[in-house]
Amino acid sequence: MPVLVVGSIALDDIKTPTAEHRQLLGGSASYAAVAASFFGPVNLVGVIGDDFPPQHKELFVTRKIDLTGLETAAGLTFCWSGEYEQNMNNRKTLSVALNVFEKFQPKLPESYRATPYVLLGNIAPSLQRSVCRQVRKPKFVVADTMDLWIGMARADLLELLKEVDMLILNDSEARQLTEEDNVIKAGRKIATLGPRYVAVKKGEHGCLLFGRDGEFFSTGAFPLEHIHDPTGAGDCFAGGLIGHLARTDDISFSNLKEAIIQGTLVASFCVEEFSLRRLEKLLADEISERRKAFGTYIT
Numbered sequence: 450m451p452v453l454v455v456g457s458i459a460l461d462d463i464k465t466p467t468a469e470h471r472q473l474l475g476g477s478a479s480y481a482a483v484a485a486s487f488f489g490p491v492n493l494v495g496v497i498g499d500d501f502p503p504q505h506k507e508l509f510v511t512r513k514i515d516l517t518g519l520e521t522a523a524g525l526t527f528c529w530s531g532e533y534e535q536n537m538n539n540r541k542t543l544s545v546a547l548n549v550f551e552k553f554q555p556k557l558p559e560s561y562r563a564t565p566y567v568l569l570g571n572i573a574p575s576l577q578r579s580v581c582r583q584v585r586k587p588k589f590v591v592a593d594t595m596d597l598w599i600g601m602a603r604a605d606l607l608e609l610l611k612e613v614d615m616l617i618l619n620d621s622e623a624r625q626l627t628e629e630d631n632v633i634k635a636g637r638k639i640a641t642l643g644p645r646y647v648a649v650k651k652g653e654h655g656c657l658l659f660g661r662d663g664e665f666f667s668t669g670a671f672p673l674e675h676i677h678d679p680t681g682a683g684d685c686f687a688g689g690l691i692g693h694l695a696r697t698d699d700i701s702f703s704n705l706k707e708a709i710i711q712g713t714l715v716a717s718f719c720v721e722e723f724s725l726r727r728l729e730k731l732l733a734d735e736i737s738e739r740r741k742a743f744g745t746y747i748t
């Protein structure tokens with residue numbers, strides 16, 4: 450089953466305590482679409498400027514991602530710049546230049562409208578909602594979000610929650626959204642706001658999954674000693690998760706647990722190199738091998 454991915458496509462400038470790189474391929478949709486492509490066909494919706502390097506587009510082509518919904522607008526591609534502290538869990542945004550993203554209105558090609566599995570990658574909730582209005586009876590819709598939108602677009606986000614099957618956010622965002630200190634309380638509370646399920650990411654400490662009917666699952670992250678660039682890990686998690694659901698076409702709670710694990714594993718590869726460089730070389734067999742090893746760590 451195909452997956453529809455919408456989100457940002459960016460050129461990122463990233464600084465870590467040991468390295469600095471500019472004009473890297475980034476954006477929530479880039480990471481999520483490439484992550485989902487390891488599981489099956491992907492339809493991408495996003496916008497790039499006329500400065501977007503051809504080799505970045507080539508990566509999408511190599512991963513067999515359908516680019517009918519990729520718009521090229523006159524102007525510069527969305528640019529984001531971030532810096533990590535010594536503790537790579539802490540990141541600050543240095544600058545954001547919306548550029549062609551400022552006027553972006555996602556338009557789904559007719560051929561995308563019946564895509565059964567939908568990932569609304571991290572962009573403004575109003576844009577995510579506009580995609581919900583354009584898809585026809587999807588089987589499962591997942592939305593990702595971030596602190597910026599909880600602060601700036603709370604009303605839109607709360608409306609979006611009524612239209613999606615799952616929300617993904619990190620633990621501090623879950624606290625921010627609910628004003629609850631306890632992350633379990635926060636997760637359970639969000640599951641009463643609309644989505645059937647809520648996945649709360651905890652960085653290197655893994656992820657919690659809450660269901661509206663009291664379902665609960667918890668997993669750790671894949672243990673890694675060296676993290677080069679955590680950018681996009683959350684987007685890869687979301688892409689791997691929806692990719693697994695689409696490949697298996699099974700939205701039962703037990704399969705959602707496996708989807709959380711598959712998302713966790715794809716994210717673990719993402720952080721091993723800057724940008725999408727590790728995913729560019731990744732083989733599906735490497736995900737399966739890591740899955741086997743992970744199975745021995747959790748049982």
Ligand code: AMP
Pocket residue numbers: 457459460461474475476477528529571572573597679680681682683684685
């Ligand atoms: P993550 O590390 O999973 O939070 O995702 C990082 C990616 O999100 C980067 O590649 C950025 O280009 C992109 N990004 C950062 N801020 C925004 C924003 N406000 N809207 C959309 N994408 C963003």
